Amino acid sequence: MTGRSVSRRTLIGKATLGSIALGTGLSGFGLSNLARAEGAPHWSYEGPEGPDHWGALSPETAVCGRGERQSPVDLAGAGIDSGPDLAIAWQPFDASVEHNGHTLQVAAPGGTGSSLTLGGKTYAFLQFHFHHPSEHAVAGGRWPLEVHMVHKSEAGDLAVIGIFFRPGRENEMLGAVLAAAPRSKGKAPVSRAIDMNRFLPAAATTYRYAGSLTTPPCSEIVSWTVFREPIEASVGQIETFAQLFPMNARPLQQLFQRHITLDMF
Numbered sequence: 001m002t003g004r005s006v007s008r009r010t011l012i013g014k015a016t017l018g019s020i021a022l023g024t025g026l027s028g029f030g031l032s033n034l035a036r037a038e039g040a041p042h043w044s045y046e047g048p049e050g051p052d053h054w055g056a057l058s059p060e061t062a063v064c065g066r067g068e069r070q071s072p073v074d075l076a077g078a079g080i081d082s083g084p085d086l087a088i089a090w091q092p093f094d095a096s097v098e099h100n101g102h103t104l105q106v107a108a109p110g111g112t113g114s115s116l117t118l119g120g121k122t123y124a125f126l127q128f129h130f131h132h133p134s135e136h137a138v139a140g141g142r143w144p145l146e147v148h149m150v151h152k153s154e155a156g157d158l159a160v161i162g163i164f165f166r167p168g169r170e171n172e173m174l175g176a177v178l179a180a181a182p183r184s185k186g187k188a189p190v191s192r193a194i195d196m197n198r199f200l201p202a203a204a205t206t207y208r209y210a211g212s213l214t215t216p217p218c219s220e221i222v223s224w225t226v227f228r229e230p231i232e233a234s235v236g237q238i239e240t241f242a243q244l245f246p247m248n249a250r251p252l253q254q255l256f257q258r259h260i261t262l263d264m265f
Contacts, residue, residue: 041057041058041060041061041216042057043057043061043215043216045102045247045248045249045250046247051064051250051251054216054218055218057216060216060217061216061217061218063212063217063218063219063220064216064217064218067212067218067220068254068256068257068258069210069211069212069220069256069258070211070212070218070220070253070254071135071136071211071212071213071214071222071224071250071253072135072136072137072211072214072249072250072252072253073136073137073209073211073252073253073254073255073258073260074136074137074138074139074140074252074255075136075137075138075207075209075226075260076137076138076139076140077260078207078260078261078262079259079260079261079262080261080262080264081261081262081263082261082263082265083206083208083225083261083263084118084119084120084208084223085117085118085119085120086116086117086118086206086225086263087116087117088116088161088197088200089114089115089116089117090112090114090116090125090195090196090197091112091113091114092193092194092195093108093111093112093113093114093193093194094108094109094110094189094190094193094194095107095108095177095189095190095193095194096108096109096187096188096189096190097177097180097181097182097187097188097189097190098182098186098187099181099182099183099184099185099186099187099244100185101185102215102245102248103129103130103131103245103248104129104130104177104178104181104241104244104245105127105128105129106127106128106129106177106190106194107126107127107128112125114196115151116151116159116161118159118223118225119223121153121159122153122154123151123152123153123158123159124151124152124153125149125150125151125196126150126151126152127150128147128148128149128150128196129147129148129150130145130146130147130148130241130245131145131146131147131148131214131248131249132144132145132238132241132242132245132246132247132248132249133145133146133247133249134146134164134165134249135148135162135214135249135250136162136164136207136226137252142249143164143165143166143230144165144166144167144238144242145164145165145233145238145241146162146163146164146165146249147162147163147165147199148160148161148162148214149161149162149163149196149199156221157221157222157223158213158221158222158223159222159223159225160222160223160224160225161225161226161227162224162225162226162227163199163200163201163226163227163230163231164226164227164229164230164231165230165231165232165233165238166230166231166232166233167232167233167234167235167238168232168233168234169232169233169234170233170234170236170237171198171199171231171232171233171234171237172198173194173195173196173198173199174233174237175237176190176191176192176194177190177194178237178240178241179191181244183244199231200227200231201227201228201229201230201231202229203227203228203229204227205227205228205229205262205263205264206225206226206227206228206262206263207224207225207226207227207228207260207261207262207263208223208224208225208226208260208261208262208263209224209258209259209260209261210222210223210224210258211223211224211258212253214250215250228262
């Protein structure tokens with residue numbers, strides 16, 4: 001990654017695009033540790049190892065280039081319907097934050113006891129991490145930041161919660177992560193307990209669809225739940241992340257025959 005700075009004008013412009021996108025729709029995994037399988041090829045967000053070439057990096061990443069359930073996608077055009085029942089059971093935990101070269105990833109060295117239940121299946125919490133700009137879009141508009149909360153079932157499939165950020169008030173939990181985060185590859189403890197519930201929007205409306213990891217190996221094993229309503233982070237907080245990762249979002253993928261549900265119930 002380069003040390004390019006990101007201007008406030010750019011950030012506010014991206015936020016405006018996101019706001020417009022939400023207004024024009026049915027308004028109201030980049031998963032780095034999992035992608036680092038033993039012997040996995042090196043990849044990046046630009047150049048000869050960038051997203052356009054992920055499918056050719058190795059046999060294990062071939063689905064990145066030929067899959068039909070790839071993520072992220074544009075969420076516009078979702079049909080209003082009830083999705084599988086979702087129950088979130090997140091507990092505060094003592095965390096560490098890792099700069100792994102692709103994102104900032106937060107996990108609990110000793111486990112958290114946190115989980116979610118989706119459609120009657122339980123998924124244990126693994127980690128959360130961030131993308132700038134948001135990976136998912138709505139009618140082409142992207143928010144300046146998106147967090148992914150990654151959960152895994154005993155069978156090995158994943159359920160990921162996506163939440164957008166827009167510029168506004170400082171976000172206490174994001175601030176704790178950024179304050180502890182290494183400025184180059186490495187890991188450090190977060191000085192206060194992380195409560196992921198503080199990331200949840202007030203409104204429970206969500207987009208649901210079947211997709212994939214958004215980083216190599218792009219495995220098509222993810223049930224995505226993306227909250228429609230963004231939460232707030234200060235422009236300074238968003239700039240701090242953007243200076244570390246000027247662009248760590250995969251391009252939008254084709255939807256093919258999949259359907260996206262907007263669950264407002």
